[in-house]
Amino acid sequence: MATATTFARERTDWAGVMTVVAAGVVAAMQVGKGLIAGPLLQSDLGLDLPALGWITSVFAIVGVVGGMTAGAFVAAAGDRRLLGIGMAMLALGSFSGAASHAFALLLLSRIVEGFGFLLVVVAGPAILMRLVTSDRRDLVFSLWSCFMPAGMAVAMLTGPLFADWQAIWRSNGLITLASLVSIFLAVSPSRETSSIAASFPDDATETLTSRGPVLLFVLFSLYSLMSFTLSSFLPILLVQRMHVSLGTVGLLSAIITLVNVIGNLAAGHLLSRGFARGRLIASAALLTGVFGLWIFLSQSGGNLIFGLCVLFSAIGGLIPATLISSVPILSPRPALAPLAMGLLMQGSNLGQLVGPVAVGTAIERYGWSSGAAFIGVGALLCIVLANTLEQALRSKAQRR
Known part of the structure; x- marks a missing residue:
């Protein structure tokens, strides 16, 4: 059984927090670069929509x-060490991908990046849990939940500045190396001791049989499915509906993705003021469902389609911040928080896996309106x- 010795902090290490969040943003850029480079990959390698979906969703398979x-390794080997290894793998994948001239080789490099991304998104929250005081936890985790939309927005905004997709890959490799150096300069190593690796089967079973972590897994799967149903092919959707250039699409996609941060930060503010987590998720799911159905079922174009995408993204951002900040609360025991976070990330990746491939195939066969089914069921x-x-949160609170 996992055991851990934890050390309470008297103040939040904000330098460490921002360095970890920045590493998450850089990791998310590796997802976003595959999206904004879609048209370039289509023209250079002759890829269709399902193949482009695999360029993004291969991260999710891992x-x-x-x-x-990954959560067990983080607890056993040290969170900072695993975060550094993850960033190194992202850099390696970026540089090797830039040298690829065939779909198979590019896909292989994306698998390497996928392993690195997984280590980053599991190790990052583990570090934050020991850098933050309890009264700042919701705020810090709302900041962490911004890493995905922020990183993807940066990728969308900067992608059109490059002449070819290989240049995008090489620049991302350099940025990742810079982030790797900053981690070892600004983030202190873990002082926790854990024997979680020796009892992984028992601890995994305890996590999987606990209602709270499983609910978080399912809810994050559904949110990720809805989110990636739209974002996976957002540049192509905007080109077809708004008839704008790739450079303009990069800017519009970056804005749509970045406003998700508003929802992330708003969730941290509302939770710190006692807003019920379940009510927050239900409200956000209802509104994103309505806007998502409108996007896919209507033939709207111009400013209307852009506005709907902005609302979908901004309101949807309430959900991941709420779920991520709930992990420490709903973990069976504090020592199992990394495993619970790993399970949550499995849910996120499951949605990313199903979304791009399934939606890409459906759109190819039945048109853009087929995306509405994924949005409606998920919401x-x-x-x-x-x-x-x-109910699970109330039950947990009563047992404390």
């Missing part, structure tokens, strides 16, 4: 399989399960 295992299930999550 995450679905290895999320909890409905989120609303139903949000009430169950609220």
Whole structure:
């Protein structure tokens, strides 16, 4: 059984927090570069939409399989060490991908990046949990939840500045190396001791049989499915609906992705003021469902489609921040928090895996309106399960 000795902090290490969040943003840029480079990959390598979906969702395959295992390694080997290894793998994948001239080789480099991304997104929250005081936890985790939209927005905004996709890959490799150096300069090593690796089967079983972590896994899967249903092909959707250039699409996509941060930060503010987590998720799921259905079922173009995408992204940002900050609360024991976070990331990656490939295939066959099915089902299930999550949180609070 996992055991851990933890050391309470008297103040939040903000330098360390911002360095870890920055590393998360850089890691998310590696996802975003595959999206904004889609048209360039289509023209250079002749890829269709399903193939482009694999360029993005290959990250998720690794995450679905290895999320909890990564959590166990983080607890056993040290969170800062694993974060550094993850960033190094992202850099290696970027540089090797830039040298690839065939889809198979590019996909192989993306698998390497996928392993690195998984280590970053599991190790990052583990570090934050020991750098932050309890009264700042919701705020810090709302900041961490911004890493994905912020990183993808940066990738969308900077991608059109490059002449070819190989240059995008090389520049991302350099940025990742810079982030790796900053981690070892600004983040202190863990002082926790854990024997979690020796009892992984028992600890994994305890995590998987606990209602709270499983609910977080399912809810994050659904949110990720809805989010990536839109974002995976956002540049192509905007080109077809708004008839704008690739450079303009990069700017618009960056804005749409970046406003997700508003929801992330708003969630931290609302939670710190006592807003019920289940109610927050249900409300956000309802509104994103309405806007998502409008986007895919209507033939709207111009400013209307852009505004709908902005609202979808901004309101949807309430969900991941709420779920991520709930992990320490709903973990069976504090020592199992890395495994619970790994399970949550498996849910995120499951949605990323199903979304790009399934939606890409559906759009190819039936048109853009087929995306509405993924949005509608995901939103409905989120609303139903949000009430169950609220019950689990109340039950946990009563046992304390």
